[in-house]
Amino acid sequence: MGAFVVLYLVVPVPQGNAQAKLQSNVFKYSDGTVMARTGKVNREIVDLSEVPRGVQRTFVAAENKTFYKDQGVDLKGTARGLFNTLSGKGRQSGSTITQQYVKNYYLNQDQTVTRKLKELVISLKVDRQKSKDDILAGYINTSYYGRGAYGIQAAAQAYYGKDARDLTVAQGAYLAALLQAPNQYDWAIATDEGKRLAKDRWNYVLDNMVEEHWLDAGKRQAMTFPVPQRPRAAAGLEGQDGYVVQAAKDEVMRDEHLTDAEFESGGWTITLNIDKKKERDLQDAVQAQLNDRLDPKTRRVDGDVQAGAVSVDARTGAVVALYGGRGLTEHWTSNATRRDYQPASTFKPVILAAAFEDHAKTQDGRPITSDTIYNGNSRRPVVGSDIPFAPPNEDGVSYGQITVQKAMNKSVNAVFAQMGIDVGMDRVLQTAGELGMDVKDLPVVPAQTLGSMGASPMEMAGIYATLDHHGRKVTPQIVKSATHQGAPVDLPEAIGGQAISREAADAVTSVLTGVVNDGTGSAVRDPEQAVAGKTGTSDENKSAWFSGYTPKLVTSVGLFGEAAKSRTTSDGKAIRQGQHVSMAGAGGLSRVDGASWPARIWAAYTFKAMGAPSDFDLDTDLGDGIAPPPDPAGSAPAQSPSQSPSAPPSDTAPPSAPPSETAPPTPSTTPPSTPPTTPPTAPPPPSDSPLPNDPGPGRQDGN
Structure with a gap:
């Protein structure tokens, strides 16, 4: 009490100083030139x-x-x-x-x-x-x-x-x-x-x-809740700069545990990792490959297509380019950082990473490698799960007995659903978290193998950058350095320890080169540049993705169906503005899949931005990048699912036609002159289990 009395006597009421302390915040490109002033x-x-x-x-x-x-x-x-x-x-x-x-x-x-x-x-x-x-x-x-x-x-x-x-x-x-x-x-x-x-x-x-x-x-x-009007962007932040500045502000606030008021009181000078040229290249790629091909006046669905992309230098974790949408005044939510859409089949490499990391085995005890054979029939019930699950493949295509490599190339849901059970869904989600995905509160269920959780392009770019960086954890960072009131601020390290082993990460990268060489990602194939990547198309075509990388650059591109306006459908269903909707029919395409616009945007940007071609330095003897195994010899399309997830019948083979998500030709490259696969050196193991009746085709998550 005595100390408090002394304190009361010696502490005066100072002059008000809040106004004097409020300053602008300055945001700079990586080269030091000023992007924006706010605050x-x-x-x-x-x-x-x-x-x-x-x-x-x-x-x-x-x-x-x-x-x-x-x-x-x-x-x-x-x-x-x-x-x-x-x-x-x-x-x-x-x-x-x-x-x-x-x-x-x-x-x-x-x-x-x-x-x-x-x-x-x-x-x-x-x-x-x-x-x-x-x-x-x-x-x-x-x-x-x-x-x-x-x-x-x-x-x-x-x-x-x-x-x-x-x-x-x-x-x-x-x-x-x-x-x-x-x-x-x-x-x-x-x-x-x-x-x-x-x-x-x-x-x-x-x-x-x-x-x-x-x-x-x-x-x-x-009284009813008074919904406020849409915000007006600050001067100079109407376009992509607004998304970049907001992402940088959010990162500083998170890292320094600041409130809005504390940050907006000013005094911050923030230098970004954003490369001015790469940022322009990414914007140009989205404009040329997507926006110029959409005509909302002719096709209403064209106005529902939103694009987001994030590009990361896997060696440093630097976010070198970001595309958040059509502009802050047109679309306030950044598509680069939103995480309310499914990543779909771009999640499949996470399942494979968990299998490789844990040296997991199939239900009948065979190690899971890129040439392990699974039953790829559509709607084949998974074995070993307490929760029944029988996912359809894209367009209901059944592949019969198929290698893991080919299943990744063709994005076969049935195979990776079973693989998730073989590894253990708890371990799959744990690995996802270690790679950089926010898995907090996600239910541990087989449906997660379809990529049914939410994720952002920023998040997926971090996961794929970790694979590209040989398993070392990469946390994408948009902020290069920061000072407050002239004093430097310590920032977290973008590159962490080993999330998964180098061998596991490199094996996944090797397998993902097959998706580009001989699968759904062939739109980004280049005869000189090594590329690894994965397409993704969610249920009802509400999102479409291509996440891929070269040894130097990782980029994740997502397209999202979001209702541009409230409306009522022909069958009387009310759709509110901002609701998740299908992109089917946009740009005249029957389905907007990952092999279409997302892959084209990725290719147009990457091959312009990355510089000289380079090869992956992989520590693995698995996958397409090494010596890809072919489909099992002498098999025909299966008509029904197997109760055994890994024992192949001797009289089945993969279908001759791939799923409907076929890859269009790349806009800037030509395919290699030699085939990406080699002949088999040994036949597949024999089967001793018959196949029950196929419950029928259907489609959900695709390639």
């Missing part, structure tokens, strides 16, 4: 009399119901915050409106014991020196609301296109709710979970107002 203070101070009384009370209801009665501090909340700071348990505000105003206007956002003690003392003094209205006015005028808006007047314009004096109570409740998490609760960019939390917070504010008798219960019941 210019967007604030217009308004008198509290210009804010409707009901709107004022929304902030009190949201943050500090006892504001009009307390002495400016919450001793329990402050003690809790001090304890969490000292024990390293992270942030927890527990602050009154007065304390938050003091932090915004007199102090800073530092999470230190010294700052918290000063905040406590100054808050007590400010509460005695200023009226509650003055404190509330200062609070709502200094707080950060997201979208570059400081203060309620800028926020009212940013979210509702009106002055603060014209806000309704419902709109004020949303702005008050935003202060808890501006980026997460911004309706334009929020995930489904973020939108749910924003609505919950909005309801919480209004319910508190009813409880405090500031709002009539009947009026409260009649």
Whole structure:
């Protein structure tokens, strides 16, 4: 108590300094040239009399119901915050409106014991020196609301296109709710979970107002959530730069554990890994190979096609190019970092990596290698799973007995579904996490073998970069260096330890060269350049992918079906704007698959951006890149699935026709003059198990 009295006597109320500390943030290309400046203070101070009384009370209801009665501090909340700071348990505000105003206007956002003690003392003094209205006015005028808006007047314009004096109570409740998490609760960019939390917070504010008798219960019941208007991009950030800057900001905030307000207070100089030429090459490739071929005025589905891509230097982890969409003013969500679409068959290499890493065996005890033979019949029930699963192959094609190499080339779902069970789905998902996929809370079920989880091009680029870097973990980084207020900031390392062994990673790379040489990825085949990659087409054609790499450059391209406008289908089904929809028919194609536009974009960009050709340095004796095994000799198309996943019958063979996702010719290269495979040296092992009746064709995830 004596120490606190001394502290109270010696700590004065300082001059307000928040305005002086707000600076621009500067973003630079990798060569040091300036890309953009952001963070210019967007604030217009308004008198509290210009804010409707009901709107004022929304902030009190949201943050500090006892504001009009307390002495400016919450001793329990402050003690809790001090304890969490000292024990390293992270942030927890527990602050009154007065304390938050003091932090915004007199102090800073530092999470230190010294700052918290000063905040406590100054808050007590400010509460005695200023009226509650003055404190509330200062609070709502200094707080950060997201979208570059400081203060309620800028926020009212940013979210509702009106002055603060014209806000309704419902709109004020949303702005008050935003202060808890501006980026997460911004309706334009929020995930489904973020939108749910924003609505919950909005309801919480209004319910508190009813409880405090500031709002009539009947009026409260009649209120509907006031969806804010679409954001307007900051000047100079309308196109791809906006996506790049947002990705860099998110990375710094994550690595430095910053809030929006802390970052937007400015003073950051961030140099990006983005290569100006490669960025232009990627934009040009998307424009020439996709956008120029779409005509939404003629075909409505063409307007539903969204593209995203990320290119990474596997040796350093640097994100050298990023494509987020048609432009920030046209499509606010970045397609490069969104993870709400299925990666489909681009997940199959992860299953194979888990098999190689664990030296896994089939159900009958044979080691899984690139020449292991599986039953590739469509809808063949997997064996050894507690959960029944019989996935269809693309277009219902049955392949009979087929090697793992050929199954990867043709993207045979039946084979990799069984392989996932053979390895163990828990180990498959664990390997996915080690390679860089976010697998938290994913159910451990056989359906995950179809790539049914969500993933972003950024995420898939990291996984494939890890394979390219011989199994060493690569975490894509868009930020090269950063300083704050002139002081350098330590950034995490992009290259980590071994996620999987070099032998396993190189074996997967070798197999993936077969997808390009003799499979669904032949659109990117080049006679001089070694390429490994995988196509992917999700159920109902809602996403299509090509993720591939050379020894120097890894790029993941994704196309996503997203309804451009709300509409009603011919059968009366309502489709809302932003809903996942099929891309079938876009550009006149019956199906937009990974071998079409995604592969063409990849090839047009990569062969221009990567420089001189190079070969993979692989430590493996498996896969197409070494000496690919052929299909089992003397077999014919199977008519029914096998109960044994690995024992091949002697009278079956793969079909003569590949799946319908055939690869178009590459726009910039010519195929090799020699065939990519070699004759067999030994026949496949004999079969001793008959095949039961085939349950019939069907299609789900494709190549």
